[in-house]
Amino acid sequence: MGAILSQRGEDNRLHPVAYMSKSFSGAEANYDTHDKELLAIIKALEEWRIFLEATDKPIQVFTDHRNLEYWMQARTFNRRHARWRIFLSDFNFEIHYRPGKQSGKPDALSRRSDYVDAPVDPEVMLPSEVFANTSEAELEIVTEIRNRLREDPSLEPIIQFLTEDADNAPPSIRKAYWDYDWEEDLLWYCGKLVVPDSEPLKERLLREFHNSPLAGHPGQQRTLELISRSYWWPGMKSSAKEWVECCPTCQANQRAHAPAIALKPLEVPPFPFHTISYDFITGFPKSNGYDAVLVVIDSFSKFGHFIPTTKKVTAKGLADLFITHVWKLHRLPIKTVSDRGTTFTGKFLRALYQRLGIKPAFSSAYHPESDGQTERVNQFIEFYLRSYVTADHSDWATWLPLAEYAYNNARHSATGKTPFELVYGRNPVMSPSNVPANVPEADHVADTLAQEWKEAEAALRMTKEKMAGLKGTTPEYSIGEKVWLDGKNVELRTNSNKLDPRRLGPFEILERISNHAYRLKLPETLKIHDVFYVGLLSKVHENPSQPFQNDLPLKQ
Template sequence: MLPDDSKPFHVVCDASDFAIGCALMQFDDDGHERVVSYQSRKMKPAKRNYPVHDKELLAMRYALIKFRVYLLGEQTFAVYTDHESLRTAMKSPHLSQRMERWLSFFAEYNFVVHYKPGKNNILADALSRRPDYDPRVVLGLQVIDDEDESDDHHAVCTASGINLTSVSPEMDLRDEIVAAYADNAVYANILAYLRSPSDETLGALSRNTRNQIDRYHLDGDLLCYNIDRFNASRVVVPNDDDLRARIIHEFHDSPMGAHLGREKTFAEVSRDFYWPRMYKWIRKWVRTCETCQQVKPSKSSQAPLHHSLPIATEAWRSVSMDFVFALPPDADGRNGVLVFVDRFTKMVHLTPVSDTVTATETAAHFVDCVFRHHGLPESIVSDRDPRFTSAFWTALFQLLGTKLSMSTAAHPETDGQTERVNRVLEGVLRSYATSFTSWSKFTPCRVCAQQRGTRVDGDNSVLCEQRAAPARPCFPRYGSSHGVWCLHSG
């Protein structure tokens, strides 16, 4: 049913071993419970290791995020769960570190938790147990042939299962990988065993390969490898330098690769492909990349000592911003980039600008890139650029009830986070300066590479704990009208 703001909402949620599900509900005029919206999500491997209590809390948190526009500001709404202990979870004196981080998020909502036995919580339970989310279930791939090529008006087919593959190599690369298996004795023997299991084909394998044979399986003609039962399959790449170089080139040297470092490149390649000693292979590739050596600054020159800013504790509560100029003019005459960085999740927003950009235009970019998606932050860190310290900014933030606070002028490196992003951004753009002049068209690729790279960034406490970026790093904060405008010398 369509949401009715005149009636109260309530939420049902549940978590299984591998997924979470929730639904936003309302009662109709006849008193029947109706669904406004369904939501479900497969858990990442790190979250599958959570205790049951935290998984149920994760489902509740996910529901509040998904239905935020309906629930935030609601007088009091009910959340139903089949985990009875959640009714007193937020009042417990014994809280995990994860729960302590989530408390500030839950505090934004006015809700009461009710216990609903599992046999009555059917809807949320079904959403959290979708078979296509279960890593233990592998659906077969069905190919539907076009028997009548002349009939382009309609098609009717019946399928017992659908297999969705997130990434598949292009056909010529796939054929090259399959052909290269025949030249590798180890993989040829593995393929022979998987196609025809017998004592003879098993005996042809080495002891180490026999111990790991359950990690291999076939996907058509491709040999795939699972590091463990929770992770997705990776395509096994034979011992062929040309094939491996071609794959790494796509993940490192292409515009989507953005010439990132070895850790981030390895994280991306290892998500879809596997070969022994891959990390050493990628480390050597990045270390000997001519473009990286030419355009990226040396790490030997250390910045002077400085005092760090207070550590951010929540997404988009503290934002740093800066300009990067002296770039080649694009087709619209823009020769710079305005950079916004969330100090907690390290999420980046970039927008091309010209070096004549005014304070008014800068404010418009801030509203469009940050405020529109995430709300008003409590603090904004910038340098003493005239665009940030002009009377326009002062008047604007006084109108919003924001205090203007100047930081120490002797520490231009105070905002090291944005300076670091700027340095990486300049290196990436220089990496492609010889191949194109319309660099502004590639800023979405740069943003995509940066967001993907945060998964292996070690500066964030969330990343250190879970080895993964937060699932939803952009929580709007429209309820806050007071902030602190922090500036430092530039």
């Protein structure tokens, strides 16, 4: 392909400013003639973007392919064309047809004799130091995916179709592979990077999007949602389910699900930070001078702020925390919900509410579950910190910002969206990636955010209507089976039991005493009776890739 950038001079003649000549890559060489001609325009605009972007007067583009004059008016196009249209939207241009006989200069550039069908030696354009902010782990994963793609026999016909037989394939094959693309020697499905059938590669991705501090050991659905933002493979849902189910950290730090009870839901607010609820988590050991956490949750988007503080904070100190961390970012809430603790109902706060025009809406004394959303977030915070703190629990305050990030980046079951998405209009990037991303126009972002608010409000109302009680069942276990033991009645050698694991083990079942009691094989250091009520036991999920580490500091 070849192109010339020209500018009209005072003599009213076009004078060349720059020349461009490129060869088509392996996949590009298989494009049809129409797409090759359009790609030449794309490459020329990319090459001279600094001169051509956002011009007042239209750029005049001359081509010897007549159909391109009408391409921007087309109503049907594929995914590649959609990406190109987004790129071209940054330029003010007009396409004009010029017969090949009148296009000798660019035609000559596109027929250079040194463009032979042979591999090109790689050339270092910029030193590696320029990319110091790029995630090495992410680039390694993408490189490994690229290297293993052709080793997966199930992907071979798709890759062959995209790189060799696209023009000659029958309509049925074209339809079957319509959602696939081949770019940068990578296979894409619906805009997501296809992961080949390699268990080590899948496990590496699962560790990054579940076990890492930025992910925060989310549940099955949230782990799947995080991975599926950028990657795809057949059976990904089952892979995420098994990985989370067998995660030793998740099993140790979460109690078995108890039967649910009916909740008294709050009224659905009309927009983010109209209504907020807040609560304290106390009982932490000292960390950077803090021993408590103030939790503030927006009732609409579920966006949360986790603020380190002390359990002896005064009413004035509490007001300062709100102003510093919440009000300066999100405006004044119309309504607030608390648990009617003495700190929240102090005289200073009541005067502050009145001065700022905030209407307190405290939970009913006989229905404390009306403030249940902060209680559920409290459980998440404690679980997150248990998963990452050191053995003496002294560094929990340093993990609190990451806990807040992980919570706000996870999809909430009540809204179907992440708090980040509902407040800011998009999800944050967990780590730098070479996955293509386009920045939509401001109007489109505003329209999308307004629509997401409507969807979230509808989802909240549906969740409120469907709240109902659930019934539990009595589990049964076999001799030799391993189970978790609820750790609420077992003391450990730690500074605080607030961040101790919720479940201990796994321990082997030695004997079934009755339908409701089992004898366990306990370590010698655990000086307690070895028969336990069945309600304190829960099932163990094992995976060879995720070994257990039973090294708890038990008291003698």
